[in-house]
Amino acid sequence: MQQVLLNIVIAFLWVLFQDEESFKASTFSSGYLIGLIVIYILHRFFGQQFYLKKVWVTIKFLAVYLYQLVTSSMTTINYILFKTKDLNPGLVTYETTLSSDWEVSFLTILIIITPGSTVIRISKEKQKFFIHAIDVSDKEKQKLLKSIRQYEGLILEVAE
Numbered sequence: 001m002q003q004v005l006l007n008i009v010i011a012f013l014w015v016l017f018q019d020e021e022s023f024k025a026s027t028f029s030s031g032y033l034i035g036l037i038v039i040y041i042l043h044r045f046f047g048q049q050f051y052l053k054k055v056w057v058t059i060k061f062l063a064v065y066l067y068q069l070v071t072s073s074m075t076t077i078n079y080i081l082f083k084t085k086d087l088n089p090g091l092v093t094y095e096t097t098l099s100s101d102w103e104v105s106f107l108t109i110l111i112i113i114t115p116g117s118t119v120i121r122i123s124k125e126k127q128k129f130f131i132h133a134i135d136v137s138d139k140e141k142q143k144l145l146k147s148i149r150q151y152e153g154l155i156l157e158v159a160e
Helices: 003-016 024-045 051-082 103-111 138-159
Strands: 088-097 117-122 130-133
Touching: 003 024, 003 051, 024 051, 051 138, 088 117, 103 117, 103 130, 103 138, 130 138
Parallel strands: none
Antiparallel strands: 088 130, 117 130
């Protein structure tokens, strides 16, 4: 948060030093870019990583989540409309490496929001998920576990 505020202050100072008669968004934008460069060079002195890395991880996380949401929705619609007799619902267990409460809760929410699967129970140690899936054939089970591992990796990236 300090880096963002400092970047905005640098941008405003840049606007003031340009001595223009009115506020121009282009001058503010160029000041913001100059502030980004300055903060990137000096970010080691803040004791934090560069704040645009978090923004990039967030954008990447949203892209992966939206992709998973669309593909799982299409798969669920396909099962409902065309493969009702081929359904093989069942339980899948997943062991996680996440440790904090918010990480486990966030992973649970992501699994629940994704169509075709829901978390039935979490073990007391918060390390094992019991997930009900619309299809637990080997192929679909592997796809589900792969997407959960992908979510888990992104949550670990955000938590850094």
